[in-house]
Amino acid sequence: MLSIVSYTLGQVATNTYLIADNETGEAVVIDPADDGEHIAAEAEKRDWRIGSIWLTHAHFDHLAGAAGVADACSPTPPVALHPEDYTLWRMQGGAAFFGMQIDPGPEPTVDLHHNQLLSVGSNGFEVRHAPGHTRGHVMFYCEDAKVLFCGDVIFQRSIGRTDLPGGDFNTLINSIHTQVMTLPDETRLLNGHGPETTIGEERRHNPFIN
Numbered sequence: 001m002l003s004i005v006s007y008t009l010g011q012v013a014t015n016t017y018l019i020a021d022n023e024t025g026e027a028v029v030i031d032p033a034d035d036g037e038h039i040a041a042e043a044e045k046r047d048w049r050i051g052s053i054w055l056t057h058a059h060f061d062h063l064a065g066a067a068g069v070a071d072a073c074s075p076t077p078p079v080a081l082h083p084e085d086y087t088l089w090r091m092q093g094g095a096a097f098f099g100m101q102i103d104p105g106p107e108p109t110v111d112l113h114h115n116q117l118l119s120v121g122s123n124g125f126e127v128r129h130a131p132g133h134t135r136g137h138v139m140f141y142c143e144d145a146k147v148l149f150c151g152d153v154i155f156q157r158s159i160g161r162t163d164l165p166g167g168d169f170n171t172l173i174n175s176i177h178t179q180v181m182t183l184p185d186e187t188r189l190l191n192g193h194g195p196e197t198t199i200g201e202e203r204r205h206n207p208f209i210n
């Protein structure tokens with residue numbers, strides 16, 4: 001069974017997800033937004049071991065906690081990112097754009113690509129490349145748990161912004177139609193900002209899709 005705990009962290013209220021196979025204790029952090037030590041402590045108190053850090057994309061508000069998680073875990077969990085977001089990662093996720101400076105943590109060593117299969121214990125995940133908010137944005141889909149970790153692709157009644165470097169509105173809309181709306185309506189959308197929703201709800205109410 002997949003356990004999911006979420007935290008809203010950092011200066012722009014970004015959702016971080018700590019997920020684990022609750023039988024084996026194998027865990028992954030998706031988008032450590034801030035307070036890495038706190039995320040690591042939350043895993044520790046559940047007897048979960050963080051084996052990897054998965055980034056949906058390289059914006060600073062989705063990785064500012066990676067250094068803290070990495071420092072608190074032994075061995076250091078590898079960071080996974082799509083190669084098309086490496087340039088953005090090297091620019092500290094665009095933090096300077098917002099007048100900030102961050103420590104991006106360990107260099108990504110796991111290249112994510114479309115349709116790649118990942119696992120957290122016995123839970124399988126499919127990587128879905130969904131460019132438009134950034135070039136290398138990916139989502140993590142667990143069919144058994146009926147959940148899509150969709151980062152900044154789609155939000156409740158809204159979609160990701162496309163005015164930052166690497167963003168493109170038509171590309172994002174195309175990603176939403178081909179990589180999100182093709183999944184079952186009951187799929188939970190656990191996104192980067194704001195409340196969770198479902199694909200069915202967004203099909204009915206999201207003004208950008210209809």
Ligand SMILES: [Zn+2]
Nearest residue numbers: 057059133152
């Ligand atoms: Zn973003």
Ligand SMILES: [Zn+2]
Nearest residue numbers: 014061152192
């Ligand atoms: Zn974000």
